Amino acid sequence: MLIRRKSFLALSGLAVGTTLLVACGGGSGSGSDAGGDTGGGASDSGGGDAAGKLVIWADEEKAPALEPSAKAWGTENGIEVVVEVVPGDELQGNFVTANQAGNGPDVTMGAHDWIGNLVQNGAISPVQLPADVADTIAPIGIEAVTYDGQTYGVPYAVETLALYANHALTDVPEPSSLEELISAGKAGGADNILSLPIGESGDPYHMQPIYTSAGGYLFGKDSEGNLDPADLGVGKEGSLTAADKIAELGTQGVLKNSITGDNSISLFAEGKSAYLISGPWALADVRKSGIEFTVSAIPGFEGMEPAAPFAGVNSFYVASAAKNAGFAQQFMTDVASSPDVAKAMYEANPLPPVNLQLREDIAGSDEHVMIFAEAAESADPMPAIPAMAAIWEPLGIAQANIVGGADPHATMTKAGEEIAAAIG
Secondary structure, three states, X not given: OHHHHHHHHHHHHHHHHHHXXXXXXXXXXXXXXXXXXXXXXXXXXXXXXXXXXXXXXXXXXXXXXXXXXXXXXXXXXXXXXXXXXXXXXXXXHHHHHHHHHOOOOOEEEEEHHHHHHHHHOOOEEOOXXXXXXXXXXXXXXXXXXXXXXXXXXEEEEEEEOEEEEEOOOOOOOOOOOHHHHHHHHHHHOOOEEEEOOOOOOOOHHHHHHHHHHOOOOOEEEOXXXXXXXXXXXXXXXXXXXXXXXXXXXXXXXXXXXXXXXXXXXHHHHOOOEEEEEEOHHHHHHHHHHOOOEEEEOOXXXXXXXXXXXXXXXXXXXXXOOOOOHHHHHHHHHHHXXXXXXXXXXXXXXXXXXXXXXXXXXXXXXXXXXXXXXXXXXXXEEOOOOHHHHHOHHHHHHHXXXXXXXXXXXXXXXXXXXXXXXXXX
């Protein structure tokens, strides 16, 4: 799961760049070809071509969880629902292209940080959430799907990072600071104090809690509270302080380039790391290992800012060229107001839900998932603005190089300059 998540983040910038090119210069011939490729996933319905169907696109993990409840909803409402599988790393780009060509789905599933790109490409329509939505959906869910004052999606699950602790390797399963974590990890004698994926290219998603605790930020906000790409935090004072702290952790051996997306979870599950920073996707492997573990919020540096990981909210969107826009909007309203679809999806793929009633229902049966759900409320929604695509690669490489011994200030400053140039 971690590899998938890492790949998704690495590819998100590529997807944005690709779809923007499609929007600016894609001809009808290329759009039709790309759209045709997407229709061959799980059915022969050909995207939104069948006016008597409500077509939903989802990736290979979420489609099986969604299909039974979505089809049941269709039966209740008198319309056939078809759930088509599109590979996750192709879904956003293919959706934009197929929608422009007129052969896309009525509804697509995707991460909330796609919204800026989808809106910029005119690919999705605003949705009207129920009046009592604040009573049914957690705040992080509502915040994540709101863009420029409009609501563009219906959230159903949230992913964020938390701290796993192996009881056999630490006497402090819930450290109050990163300093306490380091001390306890050293005392436990583990091969690795902290398993956090870095590798040679870095991983800003997993590094975000450390970066923010030291004062780093990505984008500031304008007077209306919207993220402002002109206020880039990378290369500014807070990021330089964060670079110093990352360098220090590298020197201490707490952060290592040898720990990657391929081995970070397995090192913890095999008893070779005292702590792990990861998401709910790691639960299955950690539970299977049989180790005794605790999941808690990620601590920050002593006397500095709280650690604020990213929150990624999985959502439903209505295509702007939907053939069955009325049914699509009705589906969105029903999903937002009732936990039935989210519950069915949770049972098939247990991600932390944003539906408050469903959270109550599972509170006594899966404490770990609930810890992730609660941690998400203190997390920062992944920036949904298109400028975010320029962040991942330069910042990741800079952080990895700093862990490896590069000059922290010069390296972070150069990353900021590269990102600013890409944003324009």
